[in-house]
Amino acid sequence: MTPSDAAPRPDEHDEHDEDARLAARLVAEAARLAHRMRAEGLETRHKTSVSDVVTAADHAAEDLVRDRLRAERPDDAILGEEHGTVAGSSGRTWLVDPVDGTYNFVSGLPWWCSAVALRDGEDLVLGAVHDPVADATYVGGPGLTPTRDGVPLEPLVDRALASTCAATYLHPPLHDTEVGAAWRRAVGGLATVRVLGSMSMDSLAVATGRVGVLFGHSVAPWDELPGAAIIRGVGGVTRHVEAGGVDWYVAGAPTAVAEVCAALRGEPRDR
Structure with a gap:
């Protein structure tokens, strides 16, 4: 019997409810802190490219989350985008993305958020x-009914690729590579595409039925897992597939996910 198949401990659901409440508070506080700091003015530093940026708000928001977790979950490990790993002894790890969509954040575009995930x-x-523009907090998981501000989300409706939109991205320097060829195969079967700039916000769009599927390559765990938990909780699926020499993460409606994975691998489409 695998750990995921094992019967839950009598107190496991209560513990996860407490974790969910804590997580909801953390992302809301982190996003509001970042929003206030942006309003006061921020300097931007580039990391790996002109579109890969970081600000003092990213660091301050992650510090806020880390400090709270150290105080309230001292035995748990923490993996943050900006500050790396804090070791733990419980076997549980919190993943922290203090500002997901920093380029949008510093540019005044509304598609950014703060996100955390918990892995045991x-x-x-x-x-x-937490979506700061809507001032809405989403929380959920595979065994925890996803909610928006405490109201349960509707189950995901399955969709075929040709009838839906995908949230995706591919940086321009990769368009003429094997990675770009795989991406073009996948987007070729879609109704339309949106390049929005925040994986966790894209995940909320999938979980609420506004977008049918999302995919991207070389996705960091703090970008993937917060939204993956919510997508799985509403009946969506998440997959990884190798194509073009990189690892692709695909999530959303089951049929669309299967079709994206097949297209990335270059498998013939059903006629």
Whole structure:
């Protein structure tokens, strides 16, 4: 019997409910802090490219989350985008993306958020995302009914690729590579495409039925897991597939996900 198949402990659901409440508070506080700091003015530093940026708000928001977790979950490990790993002894790890969509954040575009996820060993327990523009907090997981501000989300409706939109991205320097060829195969079967710039916000769009599927390559765990937990909780699926020499993450409606994976691998389309 695998850990995910094992019967839950009598107190496991209560513990996860407490974790969910904590996660919801953390992402809301982190996003509001970042929003206030942006209003006061921020300097931007580039990391790997002109579109890969970081600000003092990213660091301050992650510090806020890390400090709270150290105080309230001192035995848990923490993996943050900006500050790396804090070791733990419980087997549980919190993943922290203090500002997901920093380029949008500093540019005044509304598609950004703060996000966390909790993993127990290899099992994904929950994710939480705060959308500061809507002032809405989403939290949920594979065994925890996803909610927006406490109201349950509707189950995901399955969709075929040709009838839906995808949230995706591919940086321009990769368009003429094997990675670009795989991406073009996938987008060729879609109704339309949106390049929005925040994986966790894209995940909320999938989980609420506004977008049918999302995919991207070389996705960091703090970008993937907060939204993955919520998508799985509403009946969506998440997959990884190798294509063009990189690892692709695909999430959303089951049929669309299967079709994106097949297209990335270059498998013939059904006629």
